[in-house]
Amino acid sequence: MIEPVSQQRLRLRDEFLSQAAAEMFKFDERLRGLDLEVRFDRGVAHLTGEVAAPAQLDTARELIGRLDGVFGVWDRVRVGGREPLILDLGCGGQKQYPGNLGVDLMTTGEVDVVADLSGPLPFADSCADRVFLVHILEHLIDFLPLVDEVHRVLRPDGAAFVLSPWWRYVNAVADPTHVRLLDVQTIKGICRRPGSSRTWYPLHAGCDGASIFAELRPLKDGPHPDAGHLARFFD
Structure with missing residues (x-):
């Protein structure tokens, strides 16, 4: 049976995921330069900001979702200048x-x-x-x-x-x-x-x-x- 993740582990995991995502946006050519911010809360990634095309948002969601410890990827992102x-x-x-x-x-x-x-x-x-x-x-x-x-x-x-x-x-x-x-x-x-x-x-x-x-x-x-x-x- 899967045991619920403790509050302390969730907090530490969020810190790790924040660092890992920052490195991805810095070094991954697919993400570098995108006007996106990611925040982690209890293993859920929250993406905000703006991208030029839907494919850029899909790529960011996909790559962040691959990080070990991410339970969900939620977003509120403007695409092509349009508010969602x-x-x-x-x-x-x-x-x-x-x-x-x-x-x-x-x-x-x-x-x-x-x-x-x-x-x-x-x-x-x-x-x-x-x-x-x-x-x-x-x-x-x-x-x-x-x-x-x-x-x-x-x-x-x-x-x-x-x-x-x-x-x-x-x-x-x-x-x-x-x-x-x-x-x-x-x-x-x-x-x-x-x-x-x-x-x-x-x-x-x-x-x-x-x-x-x-x-x-x-x-x-x-x-x-x-x-x-x-x-x-x-x-």
Whole structure:
């Protein structure tokens, strides 16, 4: 069984990852000169700044995600001078980044759009660059309709950021509002659903012994992930 990473180890790991990322941006020709800043918080890399093209952001995400100890790679980055549209679903009283569009059924100071996440999202097709699903899926008896809606509203080069309790950690069952249990293998099932036209390409997935993390890109025209890529994250 995977044990949750201690607070001290998380802090020390964040310090190591910060140093490793700084060296990458200094010496790796693919990253050198990019106007990006990376901050690590409990093993999650937070990318901010600006790049000229989507491929530059994808490269930075991919290389940072390869560092040992990175559980997730989240970003709020301007691309080609355009501010991203980021939906923060079920944000409650705290958005993941200032400037995100907060969406929730309950009204708080952080909620910009009131919507029931168990129904259709009030957004146009292919409008969003990023969608946060932080501690949401475990609260829905059937979360696949929401996953499909996120697929619909994301741009082809967009990404969904998922964070949920790991099924073997006590917090997954201690909260009586949790009605679903999730594992990293659940993410694999979301990516490859037989008979579904709304499939996903996993950019990153991981588990820290308490939570599962995933970044998923909607597959609309691109190639499906091969077995080698899936084996990087899943059994």
